[in-house]
Amino acid sequence: MPELPEVQALVDFLGSRIVGLAVTGVELGSISVLKTYDPPPSALVGAPVDGVARHGKFLDLDVDGTHLVFHLARAGWLRWSDALPATVIRPGKSPIALRVRLSDGSGFDLTEAGTKKSLAAYLVRDVALVPGIARLGPDPLAADFTEEAFAALLAGRRTQIKGLLRDQEFLAGVGNAYSDEVLHVAKLSPFALAGSLAPEVVSRLYAALHSTLTEAVATASGKPAAELKDAKRAGMRVHGRTGMPCPTCGDVVREVSFADSSLQYCATCQTGGKPLADRRMSRLLK
Numbered sequence: 001m002p003e004l005p006e007v008q009a010l011v012d013f014l015g016s017r018i019v020g021l022a023v024t025g026v027e028l029g030s031i032s033v034l035k036t037y038d039p040p041p042s043a044l045v046g047a048p049v050d051g052v053a054r055h056g057k058f059l060d061l062d063v064d065g066t067h068l069v070f071h072l073a074r075a076g077w078l079r080w081s082d083a084l085p086a087t088v089i090r091p092g093k094s095p096i097a098l099r100v101r102l103s104d105g106s107g108f109d110l111t112e113a114g115t116k117k118s119l120a121a122y123l124v125r126d127v128a129l130v131p132g133i134a135r136l137g138p139d140p141l142a143a144d145f146t147e148e149a150f151a152a153l154l155a156g157r158r159t160q161i162k163g164l165l166r167d168q169e170f171l172a173g174v175g176n177a178y179s180d181e182v183l184h185v186a187k188l189s190p191f192a193l194a195g196s197l198a199p200e201v202v203s204r205l206y207a208a209l210h211s212t213l214t215e216a217v218a219t220a221s222g223k224p225a226a227e228l229k230d231a232k233r234a235g236m237r238v239h240g241r242t243g244m245p246c247p248t249c250g251d252v253v254r255e256v257s258f259a260d261s262s263l264q265y266c267a268t269c270q271t272g273g274k275p276l277a278d279r280r281m282s283r284l285l286k
Contacts, residue, residue, distance in 0.1 A: 001074045004141070004173030005216035006228045007057050010078055013225055014061070015052040017080075018102055022048050023063055025101035029094040033110070036122045039066055043123065049102075056136045056172030060127055061100075068100070069122045069130050076112040076119035080225045097121075108225075136172040140209055141217070147206045154194045154202060161197070161205070162190030162263060174213070177232070180239035180264050182212045184248075189271045190256075190263050238264045 002010070026041035028034060034041070047064035054060065059078075061068040072078065076097070084107040089096050097119055098110040112119040122130045137153075138145050153171075157164060164170050165179040174182070183190050186208035188201065197205065219235055220228055233240060237247050242255040242264055251268040256278045267275050 001057075001175050001177070002072050002077070002228075003057060003175040003178050004054075004139075004213055005178070005220045006232055007054050007059060007072075007173070008217050009220035009223060009228055010225060011052050011054045011059060012221060013080070013223075014059070014078075014108070017106065018049045018061075019051060020048060021106075022046060022103040023100060024103050025088075025099070025107075026068075027089045027099040027101075028091055029089045029096040029098065030117070031091050032117065033097040033119055034121050034123070036124060039123050039125070041123065044068065044100075054173075055127060055130075055133045056139070056168055057175070058130065058133055065125065067122075067124050067127050069124065069127060069133070070098070070110060071120050071132060072110070073112070073118035073120065075114045075116075076110060077229070078225050079109045079111055080106075081108065082106050132168070135169050137168065137170045139172050140174065141213055147203060150206045150209075151199070151202050154197060157194035159194050160190065161188065161192045161194045164194050165209075174209075176261055176263070177236065177239040178212060178216065181216075181237055182209050184238045184246075184266060184269060185212050187269050189276070190265055191276060238266055240264065 023044040026044050028041065043066055044063045047066065049061060049063055051062040052060065053062070058069055058071050083105050084101055089099055095111055096109045097112055098121055099107060101107040110119060110121065124130060128134050138149065162179055162183060165174050165182060166176060186205040188205060216235060220231055223231055238253045241253045244253050246253055246266040246269060249266065249268045251266050253264050254267055254275055256263050256276050265271070265276065267273050
């Protein structure tokens, strides 16, 4: 799933290519991908792209005051083309969910792998009308997101820190991968309770959050959309690296599996050497 660094890189990539161009066509390969009906896609045709922005994991194209907003979800991606084919996509006949054509012949497709479709697009005149954006928590890279603000958000929370970092209503833009990375840098167990963290641990976690995301944004910056997934995987310390050595201490990276996801961590760095319980694996071993 694209998270804050990759989404920001896509915003920068699109911003450098499409601002000032006009939209010449919007085609739906999947009727269900568009979650709004007013204004219709035809409202974008002929209008200039004024800007590209990010709201958490949402991308926002401002097309002369009408916003095309989309969320790539777990398996969605943006595929750019300097010269789109002339063939018009038809609903249900293509793996492409949505195509946007631009006045210089370029454009992009939104695609989604797998059978569970959750990629979503919205056409709105006010981005606050998109439900997911209206509920977003603060952006961790915003100038006003201080350590004091972070500590205030954590206070009193009887929630495991891993789940809380992934909660978009708590913090916008961090998902499964970067929450693993942040907790590894902070040397903190994913199961630690947020409201029980000592002030020095909160300070360490805030620094890890900021540095991890800032470095990931810098790494992704300037890369074409097609290269971002590989760049993300290559930069991971523990996420997706089960069984491999921890880059900090050399211990094996371990995993805890859940129904539809998993987390990775280093026991030596994060849990005092104690492996975390993995109920799924325990059942398999019985």
